[in-house]
Amino acid sequence: MDNFYHDHKLEEGAWYDFTIVKITSLDDERFFVLQTPINTRMLLPVLPYLDYAFKEGQTIRCKVDKVSCTGKIYLEPEHPYYQIGKSYLFPLVEVCEVPDLYHQPFKLMVLRDRLNHLIYLPLWVDR
Numbered sequence: 607m608d609n610f611y612h613d614h615k616l617e618e619g620a621w622y623d624f625t626i627v628k629i630t631s632l633d634d635e636r637f638f639v640l641q642t643p644i645n646t647r648m649l650l651p652v653l654p655y656l657d658y659a660f661k662e663g664q665t666i667r668c669k670v671d672k673v674s675c676t677g678k679i680y681l682e683p684e685h686p687y688y689q690i691g692k693s694y695l696f697p698l699v700e701v702c703e704v705p706d707l708y709h710q711p712f713k714l715m716v717l718r719d720r721l722n723h724l725i726y727l728p729l730w731v732d733r
Contacts, residue, residue, distance in 0.1 A: 615644060618673045624648070624681075626664050640668075640681075650681055657721040658686050687720045696725060 616622060624640040629652060631637070636652040638660060650668075660666060660683075668681040688694055696717035703711045717725040 616670045621669050
């Protein structure tokens with residue numbers, strides 16, 4: 607039985623260039639309509655990537671993060687500022703203490719990235 611994945615022939619873990627054809631709405635959710643390298647089309651939700659400033663006609667590079675057992679393809683666009691495998695410095699917002707699953711306190715470092723997102727980094731000490 608053929609599925610969506612077989613129609614697109616994209617390999618999990620590989621990077622591909624996609625062209626944003628347009629933005630469309632389905633069931634009150636907005637999507638980028640992407641043209642794949644083999645001229646098929648896929649949808650990518652707009653909301654998680656609002657800060658990426660994508661535009662119609664733009665070519666974006668995406669990694670095929672996962673192909674589910676039903677053939678659904680999950681894409682992750684390349685970040686506009688950060689690259690995989692590189693190290694970056696982030697400004698420290700605060701260090702806070704929160705309870706873990708066992709109600710024991712542990713510390714989190716809160717950092718801010720270039721898109722103004724907060725990053726919560728757990729701190730722990732080997733005992």
